[in-house]
Amino acid sequence: MVIKVNRYIYWILFTLLATPVTLYVTGTFSLFNAVMTFLIILALTTSFHLIIELIFHVVNPEFFEYNEDIFYDVKWKWDWNLDKQVLNLRPYCPHCEKELYSTFDTLLNQTEFVCTVCDKQITNVNSSNRNFVPDSVKKSIVRKLKKEDNSF
Ligand SMILES: [Zn+2]
Known part of the structure; x- marks a missing residue:
């Protein structure tokens, strides 16, 4: 049974949530840092997402x-x-x-x-x-x- 989950939503939500948390933990609140942190987390979660996609594709063929x-x-x-x-x-x-x-x-x-x-x-x-x-x-x-x- 193939379960189709829209992982895209979790991926964006995670980035939006992780950005303020990271800013809070590191104590850097400038706009530049906020944008950079957002982009870095987005890049990381995108890579993670692609790896998950690849694994799912191998486990569940088309x-x-x-x-x-x-x-x-x-x-x-x-x-x-x-x-x-x-x-x-x-x-x-x-x-x-x-x-x-x-x-x-x-x-x-x-x-x-x-x-x-x-x-x-x-x-x-x-x-x-x-x-x-x-x-x-x-x-x-x-x-x-x-x-x-x-x-x-
Ligand atoms: Zn009928």
């Missing part, structure tokens, strides 16, 4: 951010592991975001995805194999990523 898409008219959400495997694939209603339930009709050879909130069938796939749709969706996800992301 494909981690591709974690939902529409296939078979169903909105799918999933997680990744570092071995580029799709985990925890779940079907959601594209209209109300409620998780869908699926039924497998072996007699009609169909898999049906139903939303209980919208009270309707979202999609109907011609296979009663329980793994057919998830496997097919996983293949589509990987195919799409290979096409768009050269590093994948």
Whole structure:
């Protein structure tokens, strides 16, 4: 699960807070010192921020951010592991975001995805194999990523 935090705000807030503290501790209150201190702290936090970004990028590769898409008219959400495997694939209603339930009709050879909130069938796939749709969706996800992301 990728957690997106806007670190930019904390970074600026930290600089704004650290500047008066530094001025107070060093006992230098001239405008020149205030501006210099602000710029130095900003430069330091910027470097720190870039290092953190780099670490986050290495730990969470870009494909981690591709974690939902529409296939078979169903909105799918999933997680990744570092071995580029799709985990925890779940079907959601594209209209109300409620998780869908699926039924497998072996007699009609169909898999049906139903939303209980919208009270309707979202999609109907011609296979009663329980793994057919998830496997097919996983293949589509990987195919799409290979096409768009050269590093994948
Ligand atoms: Zn719905």
